[in-house]
Amino acid sequence: MKANQRPIAYLANPSSQRKTMKILVIGANGTIGKAVVAELAARHEIITAGRSSGEYRVDLKDAASITALFKEVGKVDAVISAAGNVHFAPLAEFSADHYAIGINDKLMGQVNLALAAQGALNDGGSITLTSGILSSDPIRFGSSASMVNAAIDGFVRAAAIELPRGLRINSISPTVLQEALESYGPYFRGFDAVPAAKVALAYSKSVEGAQTGQVYTVNN
Numbered sequence: 001m002k003a004n005q006r007p008i009a010y011l012a013n014p015s016s017q018r019k020t021m022k023i024l025v026i027g028a029n030g031t032i033g034k035a036v037v038a039e040l041a042a043r044h045e046i047i048t049a050g051r052s053s054g055e056y057r058v059d060l061k062d063a064a065s066i067t068a069l070f071k072e073v074g075k076v077d078a079v080i081s082a083a084g085n086v087h088f089a090p091l092a093e094f095s096a097d098h099y100a101i102g103i104n105d106k107l108m109g110q111v112n113l114a115l116a117a118q119g120a121l122n123d124g125g126s127i128t129l130t131s132g133i134l135s136s137d138p139i140r141f142g143s144s145a146s147m148v149n150a151a152i153d154g155f156v157r158a159a160a161i162e163l164p165r166g167l168r169i170n171s172i173s174p175t176v177l178q179e180a181l182e183s184y185g186p187y188f189r190g191f192d193a194v195p196a197a198k199v200a201l202a203y204s205k206s207v208e209g210a211q212t213g214q215v216y217t218v219n220n
Helices: 031-040 063-073 096-120 143-160 178-188 196-208
Strands: 022-026 045-050 076-081 121-130 168-174 215-218
Touching: 022 031, 031 045, 031 196, 045 063, 063 096, 076 096, 076 196, 096 121, 096 143, 121 143, 121 196, 143 168, 143 215, 168 196, 196 215
Parallel strands: 022 045, 022 076, 076 121, 121 168, 168 215
Antiparallel strands: none
């Protein structure tokens, strides 16, 4: 390098680009939720909510409860859902009521959350939902989970092209967690389990990145 030349700054200092965000995490007391909070809390303000735990209470099956939550919390920069229940059983034993558990809770609960979040997010904010690997890699007894997860991913792809004000939406599709193998391991023989901390990185990518309409699969 010549004496009168200065080095070129090819990459801006990442710390100068950071913005402290106000992030609402629903299901923060679950295995994934705890890992997400641990990943993001060092850099951002975290607000936790859940059906029976967290700073605020919310029932995703109840649209009015979601509306009330956003009235209490106020404006935020990101909304993360790490919550939602589905029923597992042999196909021959499934009823409409069994399928309704996943439809009303994990699917429509998160859809209604995304719809309500539009008005609560600051410009450029993000919504991150949770689906799961069974949308593309089904197992016995998991027909409801496969159906619901695929619907969530489809909703995210479609919603992304209509969101206003630079809002973004993505979904996280993890495989079975290492922490859940004691309970769910027999259902997921042959699957490569991942730690919740690794899954949490996908939520960081969704919230702190720039992409939208993406399904982030975490399976190895």
